[in-house]
Amino acid sequence: MAMSWPEVIFYLGVLVLATFLGSVVIVGMFDARKARRQADQADDLRRLVQRFEQLAETTLDAQQRVAADLAELRSRTASIEQILRTVE
Template identity: 80%
Template sequence: MTLSWPEVIFYLGVLLLVTFLISTVVVGTFDARKSRHQADQAEELRRLVQRYEQLAEKTMDAQQRTAADLAELRSRAASIEQILRTVE
């Protein structure tokens, strides 16, 4: 079977078209995976920031409670010192 030049050119064109289409699908797949990976990283970062904010809020609450407790203990210690001075 011999092919004429127009047939060879036609088959080469079809081969180039198929190669182009396969390349487009492969590149699209890689871009989709890259986008999904970036979205996953962004979501993970958002969760990490949210956890940090919650931890910071809890820490601030604990610091405020500790400061209030310390102020109350100082007040009690001052009252006890005053009582002890009056007893002497």
């Protein structure tokens, strides 16, 4: 069964349209995957920043406690030195 030129042109047009639509769907899927991956990376980064901030706060608190303890020890040491000087 031979096809006429209008039929051939019609089928080629359908083929081109189907190829175009398939390409659009594939590109859309890749873009959606890329957007999802970027959102996941942003969430991971957000969690990392929150963890860093918590660690920074904990470190700052520890530094302040150590500084207060050191100041108290210096004060006690000065008091002990004062007592030792008066005893001599």
